[in-house]
Amino acid sequence: MSLDNVEKLLKDAIGLDRETVGASTVQYAVKQRMAACGATDAAAYWRHLTTTEQELQELVNAVIVPETWFFRDPKAFDVMTAHARARLSVSQPLRLLSLPCSTGEEPYSMAMALFDAGFEAGQFQIDAIDISTRNLAGAAHAVYGRNSFRGADIDFRARHFEKLEAGFRPHAAIRDAVRFRLGNLLDPAVPPSETIYDMIFCRNLLIYFDRDLQHRALVRLKQMLATDGLLLVGPAEAGLMGLHGFSSLRTPMAFAFVKGGRVTAPADSSRPQPTAVSIAARAAPRTAETGARPTPSRRPFSPPRALPAATNAATDERPTAAAGDGLSAIRRAADAGRLAEARAAAQGHVEIHGPSGDAFYLLGLICDAENNLAEAAKHYRKALYLLPDHPDALAQLALLLRRQGDVAGARRLTERLNRLTERSVRQ
Numbered sequence: 498m499s500l501d502n503v504e505k506l507l508k509d510a511i512g513l514d515r516e517t518v519g520a521s522t523v524q525y526a527v528k529q530r531m532a533a534c535g536a537t538d539a540a541a542y543w544r545h546l547t548t549t550e551q552e553l554q555e556l557v558n559a560v561i562v563p564e565t566w567f568f569r570d571p572k573a574f575d576v577m578t579a580h581a582r583a584r585l586s587v588s589q590p591l592r593l594l595s596l597p598c599s600t601g602e603e604p605y606s607m608a609m610a611l612f613d614a615g616f617e618a619g620q621f622q623i624d625a626i627d628i629s630t631r632n633l634a635g636a637a638h639a640v641y642g643r644n645s646f647r648g649a650d651i652d653f654r655a656r657h658f659e660k661l662e663a664g665f666r667p668h669a670a671i672r673d674a675v676r677f678r679l680g681n682l683l684d685p686a687v688p689p690s691e692t693i694y695d696m697i698f699c700r701n702l703l704i705y706f707d708r709d710l711q712h713r714a715l716v717r718l719k720q721m722l723a724t725d726g727l728l729l730v731g732p733a734e735a736g737l738m739g740l741h742g743f744s745s746l747r748t749p750m751a752f753a754f755v756k757g758g759r760v761t762a763p764a765d766s767s768r769p770q771p772t773a774v775s776i777a778a779r780a781a782p783r784t785a786e787t788g789a790r791p792t793p794s795r796r797p798f799s800p801p802r803a804l805p806a807a808t809n810a811a812t813d814e815r816p817t818a819a820a821g822d823g824l825s826a827i828r829r830a831a832d833a834g835r836l837a838e839a840r841a842a843a844q845g846h847v848e849i850h851g852p853s854g855d856a857f858y859l860l861g862l863i864c865d866a867e868n869n870l871a872e873a874a875k876h877y878r879k880a881l882y883l884l885p886d887h888p889d890a891l892a893q894l895a896l897l898l899r900r901q902g903d904v905a906g907a908r909r910l911t912e913r914l915n916r917l918t919e920r921s922v923r924q
């Protein structure tokens with residue numbers, strides 16, 4: 498058995514792209530599975546893998562990245578509820594899809610956000626699909642530990658969860674609002690082709706596909722989406738959307754798109770929408786934010802938060818007003834998917850203002866969005882050299898390492914991020 502054969506099998510089965518996840522991820526999963534089924538040599542394992550459907554599923558379970566948490570990219574949920582309000586007169590119950598749903602944090606967050614916005618159980622239905630039986634079992638069990646609650650704003654936990662000895666479980670109303678199913682985004686029969694959704698969350702999956710499969714997946718998502726429906730993707734996937742006939746809603750940090758050239762979604766009447774100006778205002782005066790409670794975030798292209806005691810290893814990292822404005826403009830270009838422009842501007846920023854953790858972080862994100870993982874990792878590391886407590890750089894580099902199969906490296910960074918979060922919550 499060669500690893501190439503296994504990689505091809507995985508690519509055909511679930512679209513996994515070796516270049517993205519890294520050969521060592523596949524190698525590690527194969528080793529785990531060989532040990533689990535007592536295969537003494539590679540040839541025996543290959544026979545088992547190619548003759549038993551269940552083993553392919555187990556290998557898929559072992560190789561995929563389950564990383565997820567409640568209210569990941571919180572702005573996406575604000576946009577979802579605003580859109581839901583506008584759609585209610587057209588479509589009732591509203592149909593929502595979380596694909597991939599991993600261990601359930603995303604679809605349960607959708608349900609919590611809708612209940613919090615005043616929707617009733619009968620007004621919406623959430624389907625949640627994933628290819629991993631292991632993750633779906635976790636979603637059905639629905640008991641969540643610390644890793645599923647990240648960031649400082651976890652007030653929703655007190656409202657929607659009961660505390661058990663092993664963790665926190667969403668109340669029955671939340672669990673009942675979600676229907677979980679096993680399925681593959683690349684399978685034309687999943688979900689049934691006649692199902693049309695008002696909103697689809699397809700976040701942090703397309704990054705694992707190569708260009709061809711990204712295209713296939715986006716064609717499929719377009720078919721499943723209502724004419725005025727909303728598609729929400731992951732930060733590193735936003736750059737793809739323009740190429741596939743979607744238009745950005747231009748709500749920073751929501752990564753929300755509609756089909757075609759029209760942008761029709763309403764503004765959220767219940768909450769103030771962040772504007773480019775408000776982002777710029779928050780981004781520039783890092784020192785003025787001192788004292789604000791930091792919220793470690795995994796919202797790429799968003800400005801970094803007030804960092805607890807962020808120490809600079811090499812430079813005085815206080816941006817001047819001009820430098821801060823420049824970074825805001827770069828973020829806006831990146832948010833809008835103008836990646837080449839954003840990269841050139843970020844490089845120019847370093848030339849003019851000197852090395853800066855924030856500029857390197859943005860360069861990392863831009864390379865990440867372009868699938869240039871090696872360069873992205875270099876930039877995140879430079880950002881962390883300058884600002885060791887940069888929460889977003891820590892989170893993004895951890896995700897990237899995990900995608901490349903460096904599980905231990907990713908874990909070290911996640912632990913660093915957790916310590917930082919705990920420290921900031923105590924302050």
Ligand SMILES: C[S@@+](CC[C@H](N)C(=O)[O-])C[C@H]1O[C@@H](n2cnc3c(N)ncnc32)[C@H](O)[C@@H]1O
Pocket residue numbers: 510511512561562563564565566569596597598599600603626627628629632680681682683699700701702731
């Ligand atoms: C990183 S998680 C993303 C979860 C969630 N959407 C989020 O952004 O937090 C990726 C998930 O994609 C699932 N997955 C991988 N390939 C898939 C495919 N072809 N179809 C459906 N799910 C897939 C994995 O099992 C894993 O749970």
